[in-house]
Amino acid sequence: xxxxxxxxxPFNVPExxxxxFNCTYSxxxxxxxxxxxQDCRKEPKLLMSVYSSGNEDGRFTAQLNRASQYISLLIRDxxxxxxxxxxxxxxxxxxxxxxxxxxxxxxxxx
Amino acid sequence: AAGVIQSPRHLIKEKRxxxxxxxxxxxxxxxxxxxxxxxxxxxxxxxxFYEKMQSDKGSIPDRxxxxxxxxxxxxxxxxxxxxxxxxxxxxASSAGQxxxxxxxxxxxxxxxx
Numbered sequence: 001x002x003x004x005x006x007x008x009x010p011f012n013v014p015e016x017x018x019x020x021f022n023c024t025y026s027x028x029x030x031x032x033x034x035x036x037x038q039d040c041r042k043e044p045k046l047l048m049s050v051y052s053s054g055n056e057d058g059r060f061t062a063q064l065n066r067a068s069q070y071i072s073l074l075i076r077d078x079x080x081x082x083x084x085x086x087x088x089x090x091x092x093x094x095x096x097x098x099x100x101x102x103x104x105x106x107x108x109x110x
Numbered sequence: 111a112a113g114v115i116q117s118p119r120h121l122i123k124e125k126r127x128x129x130x131x132x133x134x135x136x137x138x139x140x141x142x143x144x145x146x147x148x149x150x151x152x153x154x155x156x157x158x159f160y161e162k163m164q165s166d167k168g169s170i171p172d173r174x175x176x177x178x179x180x181x182x183x184x185x186x187x188x189x190x191x192x193x194x195x196x197x198x199x200x201x202a203s204s205a206g207q208x209x210x211x212x213x214x215x216x217x218x219x220x221x222x223x
Binding site: 032041044046091 | 141145151152153154155165166168198200204207208216217
């Protein structure tokens with residue numbers, strides 16, 4: 001079983017739609033949580049960190065539920081440029097490596 | 111702004127050959143991380159260095175070795191290459207060992223034929 005599990009998708013949505021991605025992690029010692037975006041054949045880029053209180057950055061909202069070991073990402077008013085793979089990432093303070101989920105692919109159509 | 115520079119961008123090698131990938135971190139970043147991403151896979155952590163010392167080790171094969179030099183650049187040496195080593199190899203750097211401060215390079219695409 002992978003340490004970080006995601007629905008691989010793809011999610012195919014029209015422009016303007018709201019889409020939500022979910023992620024679960026297995027190691028309760030995980031301390032840091034992120035969503036990364038990866039375009040085809042490109043490097044992962046940090047989209048946002050995820051905090052226990054939940055956080056928002058423009059059209060993007062991230063939530064963390066430590067009790068359920070569950071992370072979510074909500075994208076509102078989807079744009080064509082949001083089409084990418086979204087990677088759920090966790091890390092432990094005792095180690096500085098990032099543990100990636102397999103990613104959820106999003107396709108936003110006109 | 112300067113980013114993480116990786117070279118070469120693309121590399122084609124034959125089985126059993128050796129390859130060397132290079133990573134130049136962002137100036138004043140002292141920590142370097144190497145990740146391997148196979149086709150359709152998520153990035154997997156290989157190894158990291160902090161202040162020129164190995165700081166963590168992941169699923170790096172014994173055929174691979176890496177080091178960080180005095181100017182903080184890092185090299186990943188891969189010997190006895192196998193077809194399964196074909197992947198994107200990403201380097202990331204950070205100032206100190208901060209998981210929140212990662213910046214990834216554009217990667218080296220290694221193809222083993």
